[in-house]
Amino acid sequence: MxxxxxxxxxxxxxxxxxxxxxxxxxxxxxxxxxxxxxxxxxxxxxxxxxxxxxxxxxxxxxxxxxxIIGETYFFRGRDHLDVLRRAWLAGPPDRRWRILSAGCSSGEEPYSIAMLADQLGLAGRIAIDAVDVSREALARAEAGEYSPWSLRDTPPEVRRRYFSEHGRRFRIDQRIRGQVRFAECNLLDRAHPLWQRAGYDAVFCRNVLIYFRPDVVESVVGRLAGLVEDGGFLFLGHSEALHTRCPEIELECEDETVFYRKHAGAAGQRSGEDWLALIDGIHRELDEGMARPRLETLPASSLVASPQAPGLSAPRTDVPGRPAPIDPVQVGRLLREERFREALGLLDAAPDDDLPSQVLRAELMFVNGDLEGAHAHCHALLARHFLEAELHQLAAMLCEQRGEPSRAVEHARRASYLDPHFAPPHVLLGRLSLRQGQPRAARTEFEAAIKRLPNEREHRLRLLSGGFGRDALLRYCESQIRACGDSR
Ligand SMILES: C[S@@+](CC[C@H](N)C(=O)[O-])C[C@H]1O[C@@H](n2cnc3c(N)ncnc32)[C@H](O)[C@@H]1O
Missing domain, CATH: 1.10.8 (Helicase, Ruva Protein; domain 3)
Structure with missing residues (x-):
C-alpha cells in the first residue's frame, strides 16, 4: 500500500x-x-x-x-436466544423485560427477540431498543422487508406466523415491528445518551466488536456491562465473548453456550485455584528440574517419597474415604523424564472431582497412544467444564488424528480464545491452515505461536504440542513461516 x-x-x-x-x-x-x-x-x-x-x-x-459487513439473519446464534427464553420462563409472570440490541444491523436480531417473546406470550411486557452506527442498515430495519436469505434459519411456522410475502420479499408483521425502537448510535461515542439509560435485562452485542482494537473492545464491553441490570445478561459473539475480560460481569456457560451475567456483589471465582496449585507445582518442578541431574542419577526412593519442593504450596491433606490427592512434584518429575505411562498410573488414582488431575490424565492417555480413552475422557470432561482451554486443545489434537480438521480448528480456536497465552493451539491452527492452502492465515498463526512460545509452560509443550520441545517448536514455526512464502 x-x-x-x-x-x-x-x-x-x-x-x-x-x-x-x-x-x-x-x-x-x-x-x-x-x-x-x-x-x-x-x-x-x-x-x-x-x-x-x-x-x-x-x-x-x-x-x-x-x-462494515452488516451480515446478519433471523434467529442467528439461537443458543443465546435459548438462554434468554429459559430466563423468561423462569422469571415471575408479571415481570417487564428491557432488551438492547447493540449493532443491530438491519433489524433481524431485535425482531427475532420480539418474535420469541411473542411466542411465549410476553409481547406486552417487553421493550426492545436497537442501535447501530449505520443509517443505511437502520433504514432497512425500519422498513422491515427482507429477502429469503435473511430468513434462511427461520422455522417455517415462524415464517408463516410473522411474515407476509410480497413477491420475493418478506415483510415482518406490524405487531412485531411495533415492539422494537431503533436509534442511531456509534458505540464508541461516550457522550451518546444510550450510556445514561441502564437497567437492561439483556444486552446483545454480537459480531460487532470483531474489528475493534482490544482496548476499544474492553472499554465498549465495560460500558455495555454498565447498562446491564443485576442478574441480567450480556451476549457477545462467540469468539468475542471468550476474548473479553470485564470484572463487572462473569463468564457463564450453559450447554456449551457462553455468555456473561451480572451478579450483585463481587464476581465469583471459577474452580481455578486447585488447578493452578497442581499445575504450578508441576510447572515449577519441570522448570527447576532442567537445572538438576536427570532422574536416573537420583536414588529410586526419591520418586516414591519426594520431599516438598521449596516454594510449593503444601500438599493437600487426605480426606478419610477419599483417594489421596496427587502430588505435583512426583507427577512433574515423571513428566520431565517423559515417563508418561508411570505418570498416568499415578493419576489413575486421582479423585473424579479433581479436575486438574483428570485433565492431565486425559492428556497422558493421548500421549500414551490411547486415543479412544483420551477422546472419551476428554469429551466427558468438556461436557462439564467447557471453559478449560487445555481440554479444547486436546480435543483439537484428537480431532486432527481422527481426520476431522474443521472440528479440530473449532476446538483449537476455543483454546486460544480461552487462554490468550496458549501457544500450542496456534501451532496446530498454523499447520491446519497450511494444509487447507491458506498460507496467509497459517503465517499469522505461526507468528502468534512464536510470540507465545518463550513463556509457555513446560507441561503444555510436552503434552499438547505433539511432543516437541520449546526450541524445536520455535524452529518448526520459523521454517513453516518460510514455507508460507511472502503471503502478507
Ligand atoms: C455483522 S453485523 C451484526 C448484526 C447482529 N448483531 C448479528 O449478530 O447478527 C455488525 C453491525 O455492527 C454495526 N457496528 C459496527 N461498528 C459499530 C459502532 N461503532 N457502533 C454501532 N454499531 C456498529 C454495523 O453497522 C453492523 O450493522
Missing part, C-alpha cells in the same frame, strides 16, 4: 477504533479510495482535510457503511 494511503488508513482506523489484519486494512484502503473517487478528490491531503474538518463525522459514517 502506498505511503499516503497508509497514513489515511491509520487515521481512519484510529477514529473508528478499527482493528483488523492486513487484509482488513486493505479493504479499508479500498473503501477510502472509492470514497475519494465518488467525492471527485485526487489528493489524499484533501480527503484528510475533510476527515479532520466539520464534515468529518459524516464522512466517517459513510466509510463505516462501506466497510
Amino acid at each position: 502506498q505511503h499516503g494511503l497508509r497514513q489515511l488508513v491509520d487515521e481512519v482506523a484510529a477514529q473508528l477504533g478499527f482493528h483488523g489484519d492486513a487484509g482488513d486494512r486493505e479493504r479499508l484502503g479500498s473503501a477510502i479510495e472509492a470514497r475519494m473517487r465518488s467525492l471527485g478528490l485526487g489528493a489524499q491531503s484533501d480527503y484528510l482535510a475533510i476527515l479532520r474538518g466539520p464534515g468529518g463525522t459524516q464522512e466517517l459514517r459513510a466509510l463505516a457503511d462501506a466497510l
Whole structure:
C-alpha cells in the first residue's frame, strides 16, 4: 500500500477504533479510495482535510457503511436466544423485560427477540431498543422487508406466523415491528445518551466488536456491562465473548453456550485455584528440574517419597474415604523424564472431582497412544467444564488424528480464545491452515505461536504440542513461516 494511503488508513482506523489484519486494512484502503473517487478528490491531503474538518463525522459514517459487513439473519446464534427464553420462563409472570440490541444491523436480531417473546406470550411486557452506527442498515430495519436469505434459519411456522410475502420479499408483521425502537448510535461515542439509560435485562452485542482494537473492545464491553441490570445478561459473539475480560460481569456457560451475567456483589471465582496449585507445582518442578541431574542419577526412593519442593504450596491433606490427592512434584518429575505411562498410573488414582488431575490424565492417555480413552475422557470432561482451554486443545489434537480438521480448528480456536497465552493451539491452527492452502492465515498463526512460545509452560509443550520441545517448536514455526512464502 502506498505511503499516503497508509497514513489515511491509520487515521481512519484510529477514529473508528478499527482493528483488523492486513487484509482488513486493505479493504479499508479500498473503501477510502472509492470514497475519494465518488467525492471527485485526487489528493489524499484533501480527503484528510475533510476527515479532520466539520464534515468529518459524516464522512466517517459513510466509510463505516462501506466497510462494515452488516451480515446478519433471523434467529442467528439461537443458543443465546435459548438462554434468554429459559430466563423468561423462569422469571415471575408479571415481570417487564428491557432488551438492547447493540449493532443491530438491519433489524433481524431485535425482531427475532420480539418474535420469541411473542411466542411465549410476553409481547406486552417487553421493550426492545436497537442501535447501530449505520443509517443505511437502520433504514432497512425500519422498513422491515427482507429477502429469503435473511430468513434462511427461520422455522417455517415462524415464517408463516410473522411474515407476509410480497413477491420475493418478506415483510415482518406490524405487531412485531411495533415492539422494537431503533436509534442511531456509534458505540464508541461516550457522550451518546444510550450510556445514561441502564437497567437492561439483556444486552446483545454480537459480531460487532470483531474489528475493534482490544482496548476499544474492553472499554465498549465495560460500558455495555454498565447498562446491564443485576442478574441480567450480556451476549457477545462467540469468539468475542471468550476474548473479553470485564470484572463487572462473569463468564457463564450453559450447554456449551457462553455468555456473561451480572451478579450483585463481587464476581465469583471459577474452580481455578486447585488447578493452578497442581499445575504450578508441576510447572515449577519441570522448570527447576532442567537445572538438576536427570532422574536416573537420583536414588529410586526419591520418586516414591519426594520431599516438598521449596516454594510449593503444601500438599493437600487426605480426606478419610477419599483417594489421596496427587502430588505435583512426583507427577512433574515423571513428566520431565517423559515417563508418561508411570505418570498416568499415578493419576489413575486421582479423585473424579479433581479436575486438574483428570485433565492431565486425559492428556497422558493421548500421549500414551490411547486415543479412544483420551477422546472419551476428554469429551466427558468438556461436557462439564467447557471453559478449560487445555481440554479444547486436546480435543483439537484428537480431532486432527481422527481426520476431522474443521472440528479440530473449532476446538483449537476455543483454546486460544480461552487462554490468550496458549501457544500450542496456534501451532496446530498454523499447520491446519497450511494444509487447507491458506498460507496467509497459517503465517499469522505461526507468528502468534512464536510470540507465545518463550513463556509457555513446560507441561503444555510436552503434552499438547505433539511432543516437541520449546526450541524445536520455535524452529518448526520459523521454517513453516518460510514455507508460507511472502503471503502478507
Ligand atoms: C455483522 S453485523 C451484526 C448484526 C447482529 N448483531 C448479528 O449478530 O447478527 C455488525 C453491525 O455492527 C454495526 N457496528 C459496527 N461498528 C459499530 C459502532 N461503532 N457502533 C454501532 N454499531 C456498529 C454495523 O453497522 C453492523 O450493522
